[in-house]
Amino acid sequence: MTQVHLRCRCGKLEGLATDVSPRTGNHLICYCDDCQAYAHFLERAGGRGGRSGAILDAHGGTEIFQMTPSQFQLTAGDEHLSLVKLSQKGLMRWFAGCCRTPVANTVSSARVPFVGVPRAFMESGADGNALDDALGPVIGYANARFATGEVGGLPAGASSKVPLGLIGRGLRLLAGAWLAGKNRPSPFFHPSTGAPVVVPQVLTPAEREQLRPNGA
Ligand SMILES: [Zn+2]
Ligand SMILES: [Zn+2]
Numbered sequence: 001m002t003q004v005h006l007r008c009r010c011g012k013l014e015g016l017a018t019d020v021s022p023r024t025g026n027h028l029i030c031y032c033d034d035c036q037a038y039a040h041f042l043e044r045a046g047g048r049g050g051r052s053g054a055i056l057d058a059h060g061g062t063e064i065f066q067m068t069p070s071q072f073q074l075t076a077g078d079e080h081l082s083l084v085k086l087s088q089k090g091l092m093r094w095f096a097g098c099c100r101t102p103v104a105n106t107v108s109s110a111r112v113p114f115v116g117v118p119r120a121f122m123e124s125g126a127d128g129n130a131l132d133d134a135l136g137p138v139i140g141y142a143n144a145r146f147a148t149g150e151v152g153g154l155p156a157g158a159s160s161k162v163p164l165g166l167i168g169r170g171l172r173l174l175a176g177a178w179l180a181g182k183n184r185p186s187p188f189f190h191p192s193t194g195a196p197v198v199v200p201q202v203l204t205p206a207e208r209e210q211l212r213p214n215g216a
Helices: 033-046 129-135 164-179 205-209
Strands: 004-007 014-017 026-030 062-067 072-076 081-085 092-096 101-106 115-118 140-142
Touching: 004 129, 026 164, 033 062, 033 101, 140 164
Parallel strands: 026 140
Antiparallel strands: 004 014, 014 072, 026 062, 062 115, 081 092, 092 101, 101 115
C-alpha cells in the first residue's frame, strides 16, 4: 500500500494519499483551457510570476492523479484550504491559500467519489522515482486541442478531447468507488450536510475571461 505525502509549496498545508497505484487511480495530463486558466489564476493573484510554470508543462498541461476521497486526507494546516470556481457550474478547485499551490479538484456534489490531485501538491521522494513508481505511467492526455507550444512535441496518443478508453476506465473506477462508499470520509465536504467546508469564490465571466491561456 503506497502512501504519497502531499505538501503545498510553503509547507503549511500537508496531507497524505493512501493506496496510490496505477490500479487505484487515473494518471493523466489535462490540457483544457480551464486548467490553464486556473494555473494563471494561482499565479496572477499571488503576484508571483512564474508560479504556473511549476503547475503547467511545456504544452500547458496539468499532471493529475484521480483518486477517491477516501484515499485523500489533510494532516496539517487545513485552515489554509481555499476554494475557487472558474464559473458557477465549474469544478471546485481547492488550493492552499498560504502559497497558492493547487490541492485538488472535485465536482460540486459530496456524493461523487472523485478527487483529482495535481502533481504540484505531491512530494517526490529523494530522487523523484518513488512518486513516479506510485503513480505509474501517464495513461491519458485529455483536451489536447488546447495544448500550447510545439504541437509536434505532444505525446503520441494525445487526444483532442477526452479519449474514450479513459472515459470508460474512469467510469468503471467511479462506479466501483460509488458502490463502496468511497466518497467518505472527505476533507472537502461537511459529512452531514454535504456542503463544502469553505465558501467558494466564484469568478465572474469577466474575471474568467482575463485568465485566457496565452494572454490572448
Ligand atoms: Zn502553502
Ligand atoms: Zn482540465
